[in-house]
Amino acid sequence: MNDAQLKQMLGGLYESVIVPATSDSGIDSDEAKNSLKAEEDSLAKELQKSNLADLATARGQRVVYAKQVFRLVFGWIVTIFLLLILQMFGTAMTSQYRPLSEPVLIALISSTTVNLIGTLILVLKYIFYIPGSKR
Numbered sequence: 001m002n003d004a005q006l007k008q009m010l011g012g013l014y015e016s017v018i019v020p021a022t023s024d025s026g027i028d029s030d031e032a033k034n035s036l037k038a039e040e041d042s043l044a045k046e047l048q049k050s051n052l053a054d055l056a057t058a059r060g061q062r063v064v065y066a067k068q069v070f071r072l073v074f075g076w077i078v079t080i081f082l083l084l085i086l087q088m089f090g091t092a093m094t095s096q097y098r099p100l101s102e103p104v105l106i107a108l109i110s111s112t113t114v115n116l117i118g119t120l121i122l123v124l125k126y127i128f129y130i131p132g133s134k135r
Contacts, residue, residue, distance in 0.1 A: 061127060062127050062128060065123065065127050069120060069124065072116070072120075076112075080109060083105075083108075083109070087100065087105065
């Protein structure tokens, strides 16, 4: 099989393949530059589409997690409020209630609050990350 028969069998495939321009390839360097520019533009568009999809996903996650973080903080505030109310009026509700001592109450509230705030900061920094900012 000679080259002419091979070209005929492959049809237009030979013309559609992008070959880098060299001095002996027979392809015009302007054609190669245009082809390269078209490929770069195509890749840039794909990258932009991917970035937009990532931003849309991040926005959806922000909405979901912002609501969950709000519920967590609200629940924690209500729990602390109920604990303090129980500490003040617990003995009036039932005679068997023994209030927590001050050091225990302070340790309980402060340690769990610090853990909650630390977790909150980590989650919010991850969710609301701005590219180019310090983590």
